[in-house]
Amino acid sequence: MLKRISTHEVELGMFIHKLEGSWFSHPFWKRRFLLVDAGMLERLRESHIDGVVIDTSKGKSVAVAPVTQPEIISGPRHAGMTLPHRRQRLEPVPQKNGFARVAAPMHMAREFGRAKRAAGDALRVVSKAFIEVRLGKAIRTKDVEPVLDAVYASVQRNLYAFNGLLRCQTDNEPVYRHSLAVSALMIALARHMKFSPIDIRDAGMAGLLMDIGVAQLPVDLATVGGDYMLLRPDLREQHVVLGYTFLKAAGDIPDPVLRVILEHHERLDGGGYPQGLSGAAISAMSRMAAICDTYDTLISGADQLDPADAIRKLREAPERFDPAILERFVETVGVYPIGSFIRLRSARLAMVVDEDPADPALPVVRTFWSLPLAKRLKGETIALAHCYGEDAIEGIADLSGLELPEIGALRASLLSAACKDAA
Secondary structure (H helix, E strand, O other): OEEEEOHHHOOOOOEEEEEOOOHHHOOOOOOOEEOOOHHHHHHHHHOOOOOEEEEOOOOOOOOOOOOOOOEEOOOHHHOOOEEOOOOOOOOOOOOOOOOOOOOOOOOHHHHHHHHHHHHHHHHHHHHHHHHHHHOOOOOOHHHHHHHHHHHHHHHHHOOOHHHHHHHOOOOOOHHHHHHHHHHHHHHHHHHHOOOOHHHHHHHHHHHHHOOHHHHHOOOOHHHHOOOHHHOOHHHHOHHHHHHHHHHHHHOOOOHHHHHHHHHOOOOOOOOOOOOOOOHHHOOHHHHHHHHHHHHHHHHHOOOOOOHHHHHHHHHOOOOOOOHHHHHHHHHHHOOOOOOOEEEEOOOEEEEEEEOOOOOOOOOEEEEEEEOOOOEEOOOOEEEHHHOOOOOOEEEEOOOOOOOOOOHHHHHHHHHHHHHHHHO
16 A cells, blocks of 8 residues: 655654655665665655655555544643554664665676566667657656666666676667666666766766767768768867756756766866866766776777777877776676687687686686687587686687678677577
């Protein structure tokens, strides 16, 4: 049963079904959770939300102690009126501060199914947002909240599945897929860097909206296959200021998000745009965005570099990308990110299909080609961290000259085969 109560009536043990008011007026990522942490209860009462809706079938209700001897209020105006006794308060339940509900870790093969559905729903929301911006309609935080919730939930269950899935899908319009991919990378990186819940949310929103100004460019993206990066520089660079101006006018986009939208193309050496900022003048979240944005552009744009090659290229430019943040990024996505094609010591070629959080240099791979036999293999899935040295990565694979399907189709088929093995 659902019941609306004020924040001062909320007690530990209640199941919060809905937090009323603006998404940014409370410090919680999820709107629905069982309240069992005293610190979260205190933050809820100090927030600016109007009230909450509790689900009494999933948690504690508003308890009223039995009135055995009601207090009679004297006076002619209050004759016969009674006051109930005060409710008893529960003792605080010790628990570490954090998100309201932490999703249990999930194996890659199981999470891909959820991630695929989440990505499909999210891409529809993102494409609608871009279309509405092109029509001059304002974007509100509530419009993108479901996307961020879905991406964050997937990242919690499996750090690598969501972006790994996007790496192996090529049937979406580039600008929409890029926005979703960068949002997922920003959330994963911010989470790995132990940002607060609100800062993680801001990072994800910044990734999702940083290219929203593309929708306002005075050009039909269909002429360049939907990839605005193929436009001439003076035209594509306009999207930064256009996006910043448009979203600032919306009124409820957080300032850290707006700053990222304006600064994500700035570079440490001052060689970026639109302001030519350098060094510490660029916010830390904007430096994170520069790495996530460039990485996804390298692996999915016109060049379509192998993910491991993209990591190497970023590392070769310490004057442009923050080296400390870049190393945290590598820890997040792996030395050989999902979708990387690698050469094994056994003279086989393989694709990375999963990561080992304990050792980023030893991922799970799916073999597909024999160099000595010069032919396609049936393939097997190998967890390099647990094969006891029977095989190892020697370097990034060179696929040129091999009779293979289109790269996108190859990635999708290898990922599907690995998931079937793990099922």
